[in-house]
Structure formats: structure tokens, C-alpha cells
Amino acid sequence: MTEFTPVSGLIGGMMIGLAAVLFLLLSGRIAGVSGIAGGIVGGRAGEFGWRAAFVLGLIGGPLIAAAFSGVMATVTIQTSWPWLIVAGLLVGFGTRLGAGCTSGHGVCGLARGSRRSLAATILFFAVAVVTVFVTRHLLQGA
Amino acid sequence: MRAIMASLFCGMLFGAGLAVSGMINPAKVLNFLDFAGTWDPTLALVMGGALIVTIPGYLLVRRLGEPLLGGTFHLPTRRDLDPRLIGGAILFGLGWGLAGFCPGPAFAALSTGHAMVVVFVVAMAVGMVAFHVLAERAIST
Numbered sequence: 001m002t003e004f005t006p007v008s009g010l011i012g013g014m015m016i017g018l019a020a021v022l023f024l025l026l027s028g029r030i031a032g033v034s035g036i037a038g039g040i041v042g043g044r045a046g047e048f049g050w051r052a053a054f055v056l057g058l059i060g061g062p063l064i065a066a067a068f069s070g071v072m073a074t075v076t077i078q079t080s081w082p083w084l085i086v087a088g089l090l091v092g093f094g095t096r097l098g099a100g101c102t103s104g105h106g107v108c109g110l111a112r113g114s115r116r117s118l119a120a121t122i123l124f125f126a127v128a129v130v131t132v133f134v135t136r137h138l139l140q141g142a
Numbered sequence: 143m144r145a146i147m148a149s150l151f152c153g154m155l156f157g158a159g160l161a162v163s164g165m166i167n168p169a170k171v172l173n174f175l176d177f178a179g180t181w182d183p184t185l186a187l188v189m190g191g192a193l194i195v196t197i198p199g200y201l202l203v204r205r206l207g208e209p210l211l212g213g214t215f216h217l218p219t220r221r222d223l224d225p226r227l228i229g230g231a232i233l234f235g236l237g238w239g240l241a242g243f244c245p246g247p248a249f250a251a252l253s254t255g256h257a258m259v260v261v262f263v264v265a266m267a268v269g270m271v272a273f274h275v276l277a278e279r280a281i282s283t
Contacts (some may be wrong), residue, residue, distance in 0.1 A: 062162065078242075094269075
């Protein structure tokens with residue numbers, strides 16, 4: 001059970017949107033996390049620096065938010081480690097195959113009006129909803 | 143160097159937004175996906191909040207001829223719905239539904255030092271490298 005937090009959700013969402021707009025304004029690129037991180041291994045030479053810097057920023061961001069607010073964000077993991085590994089492999093492989101994740105297709109692609117991103121976003125949300133229904137309600141016998 | 147600093151700053155703002163919005167917590171994401179159970183609508187507001195900024199922001203930025211730090215805009219141009227896009231979105235949706243982590247929040251959650259986050263991120267990196275290796279092989283044969 002998690003609490004519905006509309007105000008912090010909206011503020012945090014706007015911060016994510018602002019980060020994406022600034023990234024396009026400054027560097028001319030889409031702030032898609034799977035593409036940025038995936039390119040660390042498969043990207044062109046000379047791109048390692050900015051890609052690694054973005055990922056380091058992602059890790060540092062919550063620490064800065066905690067320094068301002070005085071509260072560290074909670075992370076509750078309910079999935080067992082074998083399933084976490086399966087999920088990680090699927091997320092890593094799937095986002096590269098499908099050329100995007102929640103940030104690249106979801107936030108940035110929808111804002112550009114891309115039909116590929118719209119299709120991908122609808123599909124991964126639908127599959128995730130079905131997956132949660134199966135694991136939480138059908139298999140758990142709840 | 144300026145490009146690296148810009149990346150670091152945007153990544154930090156993005157990561158801070160994930161923490162503030164609560165999306166760094168996979169339990170909150172799984173509850174959004176759980177319409178039949180303990181539904182938490184927060185994710186919809188996060189997505190909405192981001193789009194309120196990116197839709198007008200992108201329109202304004204794309205009026206510029208080039209990015210402020212020089213070079214050109216790197217925007218996708220494809221419009222076709224190919225099997226890779228569809229297959230990738232399905233595999234990603236499965237993994238996302240199993241763990242509640244997508245790439246951005248998974249990296250951001252590393253900041254908590256939670257060992258299970260490391261397990262997920264290592265597996266995710268292996269999945270990305272596996273795709274790269276297979277894609278290279280597909281090109282060379």
C-alpha cells in the first residue's frame with residue numbers, strides 16, 4: 001500500500017519535464033534514459049563522457065533532493081531477487097530492442113507527437129498492467 | 143566539457159524529480175499498475191506534470207536552428223511501427239510489471255544503496271549489452 005501523493009507527483013513530474021526540455025535546448029538530444037545508458041556500451045566513440053555524466057547525475061539527483069528536503073526517498077522492493085534478475089534482463093534488452101522506455105517514448109516521444117512512441121507507450125503500459133494483474137491476483141490467489 | 147556539465151545537470155534534475163515524485167520507489171509504480179488492487183494514481187500525475195512542461199518546451203526549443211551548445215538536434219525521424227519496436231515494448235512491459243523498475247528510476251534508486259537495486263541494475267546492464275552483441279552479430283552476418 002502506498003499513499004496517493006498528487007502534489008509531489010506533479011512537482012516531481014514537472015522537474016523531469018524541465019530536465020528533458022533543458023537537455024534538448026542545451027545538447028539537442030532526447031532525454032531517454034535507456035538510450036543514453038545503452039549507448040555507453042554501444043555508442044560512438046567520444047560520447048562516453050556525456051552519457052556517463054547523465055547517468056551519474058541520475059544517481060546524484062535523489063541525494064540533492066534529500067539534502068534540500070531533509071528526507072531520503074523510500075525504496076520498497078517486493079520482488080524476490082531471482083525475479084528481479086529476470087525483470088532487469090527484460091527491461092535492459094526490451095528497451096534497447098524497442099528503442100526507448102518510459103522517459104524516451106513516454107515523456108519525450110509523446111511530447112514530440114511521435115506515433116512510434118505512442119504505440120510503444122500504450123503497449124508497455126498495457127503489458128505491465130496485465131503482468132501485475134497476473135502476478136498479484138491470479139498467481140497469489142488473492 | 144560544457145556538454146558533459148549540461149548532461150550532469152540535466153541528469154541530476156531528472157533524478158531529483160524521480161525522487162520528489164516518488165517514482166524512484168517500485169512499490170509506488172507497481173501500485174499504479176494494479177488497477178484491481180491497491181491502486182495509487184500518482185504516476186499519472188507525474189507523467190502529466192512532465193508533459194505539461196515538455197509539450198510547450200519542445201515546441202519552443204525546436205524553433206531554434208541549433209542547440210545552445212552547438213551541433214545539431216538529434217531527433218528520431220522514423221514513423222513506421224516495426225516488429226522490433228513492438229517486441230521491445232512487450233518485453234519491457236513484462237519486466238516493468240515484474241519489478242516496478244524502468245531504467246531512470248532504477249539508476250536513481252542506486253542512491254539509496256539498496257543491494258537489491260544493484261541486482262536489478264546489473265541485470266539491466268547485462269540485458270542492454272546482450273542486445274548490443276546480438277545486434278552487432280545480426281549486422282555482420
